[in-house]
Amino acid sequence: MNARSSTAHSVVEPSLTSRRVASVLVIVYAFVTLIPLFWIFATGFKTPPDSISYPPKVIFEPSLEGYCNLFTTRTRQTSEYIAQLGPPEGICDEVTRRREMVIAGTSNYAPRFINSVIIAFGSTFLSVFLGVMAAYGFSRFKVPLKDDLLFFILSTRMMPPIAVAIPIYLMYRELGLSDTKLGMILLYTAVNVSLAVWLLKGFIDEIPREYEEAAMIDGYTRLQAFRKVVLPQATTGIAATAIFCLIFAWNEYAFAVLLTSGDAQTAPPFIPTIIGEGGMDWPAVGAGTTLFLIPIFIFTILLRKHLLRGITFGAVRK
Amino acid sequence: MSKLNEIADRAAGATPPSLAGAVRGLSDKSIAWIFIAPTIILLLAINIFPLIWTIYLSLTNYRANRPNAELKFVGTEHYEKILTNPDIWAAMQSTAHFVVWTIVLQTVIGFTLAWLVDRKFRGHGFWTTVILLPMMLSPAVVGNFWKFLYQPQIGLFNYIISFFTGAEPSSFEMLGSVQLAPWAIVIVDTWMWTPYVMLICLAGLRSIPDYIYEAAEVDRASNWRQFWSITIPMCLPFIMLAVLFRGIENFKMFDMVNLLTGGGPGSTTEVASITLKREAFEKWRTGFSSAFAIILFVTVFGLANIYVKALNKVKSR
Numbered sequence: 001m002n003a004r005s006s007t008a009h010s011v012v013e014p015s016l017t018s019r020r021v022a023s024v025l026v027i028v029y030a031f032v033t034l035i036p037l038f039w040i041f042a043t044g045f046k047t048p049p050d051s052i053s054y055p056p057k058v059i060f061e062p063s064l065e066g067y068c069n070l071f072t073t074r075t076r077q078t079s080e081y082i083a084q085l086g087p088p089e090g091i092c093d094e095v096t097r098r099r100e101m102v103i104a105g106t107s108n109y110a111p112r113f114i115n116s117v118i119i120a121f122g123s124t125f126l127s128v129f130l131g132v133m134a135a136y137g138f139s140r141f142k143v144p145l146k147d148d149l150l151f152f153i154l155s156t157r158m159m160p161p162i163a164v165a166i167p168i169y170l171m172y173r174e175l176g177l178s179d180t181k182l183g184m185i186l187l188y189t190a191v192n193v194s195l196a197v198w199l200l201k202g203f204i205d206e207i208p209r210e211y212e213e214a215a216m217i218d219g220y221t222r223l224q225a226f227r228k229v230v231l232p233q234a235t236t237g238i239a240a241t242a243i244f245c246l247i248f249a250w251n252e253y254a255f256a257v258l259l260t261s262g263d264a265q266t267a268p269p270f271i272p273t274i275i276g277e278g279g280m281d282w283p284a285v286g287a288g289t290t291l292f293l294i295p296i297f298i299f300t301i302l303l304r305k306h307l308l309r310g311i312t313f314g315a316v317r318k
Numbered sequence: 319m320s321k322l323n324e325i326a327d328r329a330a331g332a333t334p335p336s337l338a339g340a341v342r343g344l345s346d347k348s349i350a351w352i353f354i355a356p357t358i359i360l361l362l363a364i365n366i367f368p369l370i371w372t373i374y375l376s377l378t379n380y381r382a383n384r385p386n387a388e389l390k391f392v393g394t395e396h397y398e399k400i401l402t403n404p405d406i407w408a409a410m411q412s413t414a415h416f417v418v419w420t421i422v423l424q425t426v427i428g429f430t431l432a433w434l435v436d437r438k439f440r441g442h443g444f445w446t447t448v449i450l451l452p453m454m455l456s457p458a459v460v461g462n463f464w465k466f467l468y469q470p471q472i473g474l475f476n477y478i479i480s481f482f483t484g485a486e487p488s489s490f491e492m493l494g495s496v497q498l499a500p501w502a503i504v505i506v507d508t509w510m511w512t513p514y515v516m517l518i519c520l521a522g523l524r525s526i527p528d529y530i531y532e533a534a535e536v537d538r539a540s541n542w543r544q545f546w547s548i549t550i551p552m553c554l555p556f557i558m559l560a561v562l563f564r565g566i567e568n569f570k571m572f573d574m575v576n577l578l579t580g581g582g583p584g585s586t587t588e589v590a591s592i593t594l595k596r597e598a599f600e601k602w603r604t605g606f607s608s609a610f611a612i613i614l615f616v617t618v619f620g621l622a623n624i625y626v627k628a629l630n631k632v633k634s635r
Contacts, residue, residue, distance in 0.1 A: 167368030253458030
């Protein structure tokens with residue numbers, strides 16, 4: 001170590017100056033890249049006038065109006081009508097009345113968000129379940145045309161969603177699956193299962209075959225060995241794969257906007273439709289976006305060690 | 319597998335008959351098919367069957383909004399129309415502008431970032447995770463909030479640009495102007511996906527063993543020389559992988575562009591997927607759009623073929 005740091009220009013151990021310069025540049029980039037995210041987060045806590053003020057307000061008085069507007073629908077009333085109402089119930093009632101409006105009901109954001117949760121988890125469960133079985137099959141057995149089948153599986157993910165959506169739209173219309181959660185779950189499963197197979201095959205390939213062979217000599221059947229030896233060994237891989245599937249299903253927009261309109265609509269096609277009086281209600285959009293992105297932040301941090309693997313279909317591991 | 323069978327057989331031979339069946343259980347061949355079949359069936363039902371249907375529709379005059387109209391077989395008429403249609407070629411040009419510029423910018427910035435992160439300064443792991451955030455987000459939601467940043471009078475983007483250049487913030491519209499809109503979508507995509515290229519390049523940089531640099535050092539190769547004769551060539555397969563994947567993804571880009579510009583103004587940012595959506599779900603020319611879908615699919619399929627070859631090349635490293 002000492003000998004190495006004495007050769008200051010060694011590329012193997014970058015010099016102190018080059019490390020300092022690199023850290024400054026990377027941190028500057030990180031801050032610049034975070035500005036849009038910070039801005040949308042901050043907008044969620046602005047009042048509508050603050051959100052569209054010029055010059056843009058960096059320092060402002062935080063308000064919950066965006067979050068209130070996100071979850072409610074409101075109607076305009078005369079000030080006399082509002083004056084004769086009882087005391088406001090809760091903070092949202094108060095901020096709404098300040099704008100000479102009253103809360104008329106709940107908005108569609110919560111149901112759309114719940115749809116996102118149901119569809120994401122449903123399709124993730126199914127794709128991981130199918131994926132782990134197929135991955136084990138491909139990893140351990142001689143399957144005829146294995147490489148072709150694996151390529152076929154991957155190529156289904158590469159299809160342009162709009163191209164697939166045309167026949168799916170017609171097919172779902174015939175089968176009565178249009179705008180149903182089941183239809184969306186099946187569709188997202190079909191898209192995600194390719195990723196699941198490729199990722200899980202990589203993880204299962206890494207588990208030594210000797211474990212199962214030993215278990216089978218001890219009297220386990222192949223299925224028992226799969227359940228009691230392979231699956232526990234693959235837990236990390238299964239978890240990482242599941243999170244990747246969740247993120248995809250959570251973020252998906254093209255199929256959702258073309259194939260759903262009400263009952264099964266997820267949050268991504270809904271958020272851009274949040275409008276207030278005279279245009280987009282940006283604080284409500286900011287609030288809705290923030291709530292929608294929080295799970296992704298958590299997942300990204302959980303996944304950080306496996307990110308590379310996930311985005312390259314398991315090809316690059318380190 | 320034959321080795322496995324051998325072990326199973328040997329174990330079966332050494333155990334009492336009642337146990338022997340349990341050792342063999344279901345034959346490996348049947349287990350393999352039971353495990354793989356559900357996935358294949360699902361993909362056949364939701365991907366391949368619709369694809370074949372699309373091919374069929376592309377040869378007819380079917381319109382999804384008039385399911386009861388008489389169905390006429392038109393042969394390859396749609397394909398001929400598409401290949402000679404100037405609007406389609408304009409869409410292909412917009413797509414090419416988008417794909418080429420995003421790849422160039424993302425590769426240059428992404429590789430530079432990876433090279434900087436590879437200096438292994440203190441806290442580089444944390445900052446890498448921070449930089450990676452944008453690529454995990456929903457492209458639709460990203461498109462929607464960049465629309466806010468791009469607002470001509472009130473948007474933060476215009477404000478920052480005018481702060482540094484002194485131009486009036488209301489003097490230019492990123493999304494409303496024919497000159498700027500194609501660049502607006504390139505900027506957002508670059509913001510979002512540069513981390514992806516960075517992450518793969520970082521893996522490439524880290525796959526280069528130290529002893530190669532040590533040997534170069536012994537031979538007194540300059541840093542510049544080391545960079546061009548070791549770093550770049552050895553990273554190249556990884557860079558190619560990133561470029562191909564971004565190429566495929568951006569070739570079929572829909573969500574982000576649909577929310578940012580919806581193809582506008584006019585059709586300046588109408589990339590292929592947006593044209594397809596307009597033809598299929600607004601003009602309801604199902605037959606025509608099916609033919610276009612098949613053409614796009616064949617292109618992507620060809621690129622995917624190359625991509626898988628690149629994947630395997632990286633894998634063998």
